[in-house]
Amino acid sequence: MKVILDRIRALLKPTRHLPFALLFGRFQKILSLNNQILERIGSMGDKLGGDYVFDRQYILSASQELAELVEALIDHLNVLAPGKYPDLRDVFRSIQGQIQGDLNGMGHVPLTDDVLPMAAITQDLSMAVGGKCATLAEIGTVLGLRIPEGFAVTTGAFRRFMAHNGLQEQLQEVAEALRLEAISEEQASQRLRQRIEAGQMPPNLEKAILKQRDALIAGPSGQGAVFAMRSSAIGEDGRHSFAGQFKSVLNLPGHALVAAYKAVLASTFAPSAIAYRRETGMDEEQVAMAVMCQRMVDATASGVLYSLDPRSSDRDTMMISATWGLGASVVAGHITADQFRVARATRHDRIREVIAEKKEGFYATAEAGMQRRPIPEPMQRIACLTPEQIQELTETALVIERYFKTPQDIEFAFDSQGRLTILQARSLSVYSRSNAATCDISEVLQESSVILSGQGMVAQKGICAGKVFRVDPDQDLERFPAGGILVTRFASPRFARVIRKAAGIVTDVGSPTGHMATIAREFRVPTIVDTGTATQLLTNGMEITVDADANKIYRGIVAELCYQELVEENIQDTEEYRLLRRVLKKISPLGLIDPSDKTFVPKACQTYHDITRFIHEKAVAELIDLNYYRHYDPGTIARRLKLQVPLDLILIDIGGGIAPGADHHEIGPDQIVSVPMRAFLDGLIGSGAWSLEPMSVDFRSFMSSLTRTAPSHLTTPQHVGRNLAVISAQYANISLRLGYHFNMIDFYACDNPNDNYAYFRFLGGVTDTARRSRRATFIARLLTNWDFSVNQQGDLVVARVKKLTLERMLEKIYFLGMLTAFTRQLDVKMVSDAHIDNYVAEFQRLPADGKMTEGLGGVTG
């Protein structure tokens, strides 16, 4: 309703009669801002690639500068279309607020449901569910391992609970008193905890928790379900180590969940946690606690595994301690456990076992809570894990370790059906014990024998070592061993099936933007593709070390390199990377795609990119609407250009671009007298590039349907014509939306070379990232060969050329026309990298005169 009223108001407002030159100035400013914004978005995205060193300050200032540009863009559109899009500013403020929340860090609580099932949780939600919960959820969803059924009560719910009970104010008072040292940490803790435990649940929150609980009970074998409520604080598993400071309540019957939830919340303010936060300079008011509710596993045996022993200098073994019944965390110190030391290397030989005498075990029961039960005599002195279970456990631990790239501390259980469940996993701090005298990585590397170096392309960085497993086409993948390095002739997405087991991947042929590479990145498996000769040099069973950071493959296991990789913090997991990823989520994705769709409205904009796209589209439409349909400025005439190809183009003449006496509504190309515009149209239509479509007739008609904007008699002016050219005798500014991508071309050509320039911008959309970057690469290659100075960022290509003689300039402009015609179909067609070469070749065959093709000679390189 508000929108409609705003519209009417805008229409009733007396039109300010800005001269066209001024409007056009704004329009050009919009195009230029548009470009700056897209370049910056691309540049921020580049920083995630791993090559750059950036810090928090960079994220702050880059976000700030980008916000200023987007706001300026909104201001400029508001001049073109006063008051027409009031929502745009609200949407901008909302996105800006969300980004600011991310930048403020700890205190930011993302907007999610109060309660989230584990299956819906990804690492990106770690600010809503805490690191512990997000990590476990990812082990379930990405790695496909068994985790307890359950759900998370988010940090947002925590905030709502606090607000519902007026506790935020109380918290501020206590925090202030603490700062002034008016009360002790114990006193502060007591006040807050009492209030929380006595607090009322917000009604919807309680309902949501019980609903999730009922869903779990309704599941298979729901009878007699018992639950655990575990803390999952923000930062608990990340930058700060709160290990063991917060409460977990185990073995709960279904009716006790709400009380337990409050008890876990209260532990947020345990004296030790308050003290820890004071030491590390974290604000008490910024604290937020998420809670993970899990169905307890009916464990027959359980325990803890360290994938690398933090207490010993032995780098080749894992440590497992396990006991009958519930896990070691539950019974810590109460019961002796079996100890197993197992080789990390494949086959995982047991190096040492110490079997304890296990007289008692703990078991969870719905009726009586946790029970201590005697272990039957024959089981007391035997190992509580079978060799097969140890094997499975060890392989699973390495899957988790390879994914998270750090040594792991894993809590596990085998249930009554013998199934392995991961209860919790976190990074294990293993301080590098290497010192310069005993372990010098650079010396070790110099002494290692290099098999391949710099030959392929890195698709996923990282380091791995293991035995080569050659995979031939059509070979059964069942035999692929856990921890093997997959070596193969061709990259293929069918390897997705074994990618979890693979330590690394090396191929002869393949592309870092292909499907397999995408999957390898998802699982963070170090991958080098396109080495050309890997299958000739690497034989089955050979031990190798793949350094996909340096694009090298070494003979044998370079243990020092693997170890360094393991103890180093994975760069993608640092706070800065996470923050930039979170911020970019609100900046970079493009959701607004189809301008003819009903959802192409300001309210649907979710990112800065969406806003930028919306404004670009509307600015072009506005200029056409004002001049062609509403004859806004009597001094400027807008006409439709009649062409033989399906391209609706509106021309606005700002001086000497069109022959005097031409029709005021529709003209043919012959009536254009603008010299550079004629050259452009010659390239666009006369060169034959437009019709160069080596595909089926059906596909051709599909393409032309994408190209044509809607016929004028069927639609209202607002929906027509996104193709616009503003021209004069020497100048043209052209905005074209061909298919789903944008071309913006701006040029000036006269007798004085110093004034001459041409600017070309191509921006894509719709298809997947790989295809978009292929297309951009193709365009950038052609432009470079035509002596343009080219800047490519993702699927944005910007090219410039200037200060050429009139004749040379017109050649360049002709080429741009030709290229524009040719590119209109590329986004749909470029399905493989091979297409780049095919299209470059096709482009060369264009029937242009010799003068025009001179720049294309070297294109195939």
Add this chain to the structure above:
Amino acid sequence: MSGTSKTSVLILDDEPIVCKRLKPSLEKKGYEVEVFFKSHEADLRTTQRSFDIVITDLKMEGMDGMQFLTKVKQRNPQTEVIVITGFATMETASESFRQGVFDFLAKPFKLSEIEAAVKRAEAKLKSRPPSSEP
């Protein structure tokens, strides 16, 4: 001291991420690296021993990078200093070069860029006649 003939590098940046990235990558290239997040600690360290190359941020709490590098250069004029800063302006750049800074990199930079700068600084050090200091 390590007792080896390795080129020594000190890195000072109050954002730990920068040190965290640079240390392992330079160590892998065979440098001996020490990192500091606080300028006064780095300052204290340079009174205890000298470094061949110093990489420092400019804007920091307490003693800023410019003061630090000036002191470093006074103590040991042989040390080559590389400035890394997120607030790169003509003024800070020219002031840095006046202070005898070897190179100046604007953050964010690529690992390969800083590695190249360190390599150039090392080459300059090696081309110099051996120091006559005691």
